[in-house]
Amino acid sequence: MTRRRRLALVLAPLLLFVGACASDAPQSTLDPKGPIARSIDALWDGVFIVAVVVFILVEFGTLYLVIRFRRRADDTDDDLPAQTHGNTRLEILWTLIPAVLLGLVGFFTLVTLFDINRKDDDALAVQVTGQQWWWEFTYDTDGDGEFTDEDVLTANDLVIPAGQDVNLEIGSNDVIHSFWIPALNGKKDAVPGSEHPLRLNADEPGTYVGQCTEYCGLSHGYMRQRVIAMTPDDFDAWLEDQIPEAEMPTDGEAAAGAELFATQCSGCHLARGINDEEFADQGDGTELLVSGNAPDLTHFASRGVFAGGIFNLWVDKDGDDIIEKDEISEEFNRGAVEAWLRNPPAEKPMDAPALPEPGGEKIRGMPDLNLPEEQIDQLVDFLETLE
Numbered sequence: 349m350t351r352r353r354r355l356a357l358v359l360a361p362l363l364l365f366v367g368a369c370a371s372d373a374p375q376s377t378l379d380p381k382g383p384i385a386r387s388i389d390a391l392w393d394g395v396f397i398v399a400v401v402v403f404i405l406v407e408f409g410t411l412y413l414v415i416r417f418r419r420r421a422d423d424t425d426d427d428l429p430a431q432t433h434g435n436t437r438l439e440i441l442w443t444l445i446p447a448v449l450l451g452l453v454g455f456f457t458l459v460t461l462f463d464i465n466r467k468d469d470d471a472l473a474v475q476v477t478g479q480q481w482w483w484e485f486t487y488d489t490d491g492d493g494e495f496t497d498e499d500v501l502t503a504n505d506l507v508i509p510a511g512q513d514v515n516l517e518i519g520s521n522d523v524i525h526s527f528w529i530p531a532l533n534g535k536k537d538a539v540p541g542s543e544h545p546l547r548l549n550a551d552e553p554g555t556y557v558g559q560c561t562e563y564c565g566l567s568h569g570y571m572r573q574r575v576i577a578m579t580p581d582d583f584d585a586w587l588e589d590q591i592p593e594a595e596m597p598t599d600g601e602a603a604a605g606a607e608l609f610a611t612q613c614s615g616c617h618l619a620r621g622i623n624d625e626e627f628a629d630q631g632d633g634t635e636l637l638v639s640g641n642a643p644d645l646t647h648f649a650s651r652g653v654f655a656g657g658i659f660n661l662w663v664d665k666d667g668d669d670i671i672e673k674d675e676i677s678e679e680f681n682r683g684a685v686e687a688w689l690r691n692p693p694a695e696k697p698m699d700a701p702a703l704p705e706p707g708g709e710k711i712r713g714m715p716d717l718n719l720p721e722e723q724i725d726q727l728v729d730f731l732e733t734l735e
Contacts, residue, residue, distance in 0.1 A: 473493070479521050480565055480571075481656045482643060504652075518543060521640075531550075538562075553582070554577055594621040596621065601729040616636055690719070
């Protein structure tokens with residue numbers, strides 16, 4: 349083997365190792381931020397230790413055998429190493445050891461599964477619905493076990509109280525998605541026609557990010573998700589603020605934007621208190637959209653992100669690319685919202701090349717409405733009022 353090849357053999361795994369390193373990895377499963385995620389991490393640590401011990405024993409044992417029983421220069425074809433076949437004690441030993449290790453791993457795995465799948469009957473319940481390509485959240489605010497139009501409905505940001513269990517009922521409106529907030533729990537598939545339970549609990553207030561992990565179509569890679577954990581008092585205040593309808597703006601530009609929203613956007617979006625009649629008259633989203641559902645925008649400006657979580661709705665003050673609770677309502681990210689309204693399919697891959705004719709082929713995602721700059725400014729002014 350040449351010197352260059354030896355160097356390549358050494359550098360190749362080193363480059364792979366370096367490529368797996370990151371100074372800031374918000375989606376790392378190795379940095380749990382809640383009791384459920386810590387339970388998973390503790391299991392992983394134990395299994396990893398067992399795997400490392402087994403790897404070392406097997407690798408060094410293999411090397412020992414290769415070196416100890418290698419063919420030597422003075423060996424003849426008739427020389428054979430000592431045979432261990434028929435050594436009953438040795439065979440029982442190397443059968444029992446793996447069985448005991450697997451039994452221990454299996455036992456602690458079951459204990460962890462029972463723990464993380466336990467449901468807190470007194471916890472807040474939230475219905476999580478995967479859409480192409482965004483997440484919808486419905487809060488059971490009256491505690492009746494049902495998710496109806498009277499309950500709080502939002503998108504992209506799942507807001508929860510810190511230090512408390514939250515029961516999620518995860519489903520899908522179209523194809524299979526997968527909900528995953530690695531700092532708080534493992535993955536859970538969102539499957540059409542069924543609901544899968546998942547429990548979240550965050551130690552402290554903060555923003556925890558994740559993404560869809562099941563290929564779900566064109567914009568799968570742009571279907572992100574966020575959990576914003578607040579203190580219980582802040583959460584109660586947030587939930588209370590989500591209940592009222594939006595207020596009709598009185599400012600000239602924002603008021604003009606509200607009227608434009610009612611005429612241009614009612615085919616897909618609803619802002620309760622602004623375009624209820626127009627939204628119902630145009631089919632509640634079922635006329636234009638394959639899914640029949642687009643994000644409710646009643647409290648659009650109370651969220652941190654939009655367009656499936658890929659764009660910041662507010663300016664990122666600390667530069668960590670995560671809009672925290674204290675950055676919401678500080679400085680509106682007009683440039684990002686204007687770019688989105690100017691040409692949505694150019695900002696995010698969607699099956700919505702143009703606004704379809706009534707009764708024509710339905711679309712997925714938001715089409716290009718070909719809005720003039722004046723109307724874009726008016727719509728942005730209006731959207732900023734939807735707190």
